[in-house]
Amino acid sequence: MKIAIVGAGAMGSRYGYMLHETGNEVFLIDGWKDHVNNINNQGLIVEENGQIKKVKIPAMLPGDAVEIPDLAILFTKSMGLEAMLKSVKNILGKNTKVLCLLNGLGHNETLEKYVDSKNILMGVTLWTAGLAGPGHVVLSGDGSLEVQNIDPSMEVEAKEICDVLNKAGLKAHYSEDVxxxxxxxxxxxxxxxxxxxxxxxxxxxxxxxxxxxxxxxxxxxxxxxxxxxxxxxxxxxxxxxxxxxxxxxxxxxxxxxxxxxxxxxxxxxxxxxxxxxxxxxxxxxxxxxxxxxxxxxxxxxxxxxxxxx
Structure with missing residues (x-):
């Protein structure tokens, strides 16, 4: 699956790395120029349990993204959601599913201004991550993920996305009340x-x-x-x-x-x-x-x- 991580900070980098490792075509989108440059120049540095590895995943600034993904996973900061959606609207195709994993409340109203409700998935993640610096993500602890479609007719598609996330070890399950x-x-x-x-x-x-x-x-x-x-x-x-x-x-x-x-x-x-x-x-x-x-x-x-x- 072609997957865009929109907002590739600590959590976005974690998801991007885990999804990349199971064969998905992942690209990272983030507004922090040093972060993007470091990932492109040296690979994403992933630190976990005292082990460090470098992973080659394409990264870009929001205005530079051109490929239309099958799935866009949103990890922007809440206050930057609307600006980010404006910046990447050209890659949100008519069939692109958009999974919102932001902290906080009230984001579905903002999403519906830019994305057809049938393509919106809301989720809750209990994974954690941190950044040691630009291009360097530190993974810690265990986690899980809930996902549900907003449009009742899209349950099958939502469950298919859960399967992709599960294969990446993200412990996703379909929620009945997200x-x-x-x-x-x-x-x-x-x-x-x-x-x-x-x-x-x-x-x-x-x-x-x-x-x-x-x-x-x-x-x-x-x-x-x-x-x-x-x-x-x-x-x-x-x-x-x-x-x-x-x-x-x-x-x-x-x-x-x-x-x-x-x-x-x-x-x-x-x-x-x-x-x-x-x-x-x-x-x-x-x-x-x-x-x-x-x-x-x-x-x-x-x-x-x-x-x-």
Whole structure:
């Protein structure tokens, strides 16, 4: 299958590498020029379990992509989704399936401006990855992936794509309710991303704090209150228990979440407005108290002002 990874940062590079290794024709699209140049000049450096290898995968800037893929997997930052879709619209053919694996909430509305709904797949991934530098991806932990079509008539095609992803070891399965899973994943990001960023710690270190259990439950409760307005029912304790399992180093405990990588490590703007900020905005719209998400949104934006020049 010809597959474009649109937004080939840490996670995009991981997916691109794993799909390439099982014989798919993969090309990487990213707006970071140094990253693209390094991949083309030396290959994608893949570091996993102390082993390093270089993998030749074509990479290009968004405006340079010309080939129409069978599948485009979106891994852009939330705030850059619309701009990226505009940049690559020439390669989104009438039969190109588009799988959105972005963190955060509300992306399906943006996608439908540029992609026929029958070609849209929404997904949730629990894989992790990091960048040690341009063209150098570090793989850690285990993961899984859920995928579902938006148009009910496209279930067969969605399941075929799941098969391709599974062959690459991505542990994909067809979801019967991906919107629920997107909200549940947003709770993971709304707790671990924002907390680890403000506290400047990894997931394991956060989980060891005596304040962590109550803090994540307070945040999740506000997510749950807003999700109910969209017909999504979240069990606060079950979601919290799932997050607490991630603290284990054999899962993702040693990992610094993507928001920490962006802001603390690389002084880049974050996706806070599509995670805690989304709940904060909807709380005001629905007259729901979201004081924890309000505070974390404000604190992350304040940190952005200090670090992003």
């Amino acid at each position: 919107i629920f899973s997107i909200w549940r994943k947003a709770c993971v990001n709304g707790t671990l991303n924002s907390c680890c960023t403000i506290l400047d710690c990894n997931i394991k270190e956060f989980g060891e704090l005596k304040q962590a259990p109550q803090l994540i439950r307070n945040i999740i409760k506000e997510f749950s209150d807003v999700a109910t307005k969209y017909g999504v029912e979240l069990d606060v304790e079950k979601v919290a228990n799932g997050i607490e399992a991630i603290y284990d180093p054999s899962q993702a405990g040693e990992h610094y979440p993507s928001m920490h990588q962006d802001l603390i490590q690389n002084h880049r703007l974050t996706e806070i407005d599509y995670i805690n900020g989304y709940v904060s905005r909807k709380g005001k719209e629905f007259n729901i108290n979201t004081q924890y998400n309000d505070l974390f949104t404000t604190m992350v934006h304040a940190k952005e002002q200090l670090l992003v020049k």
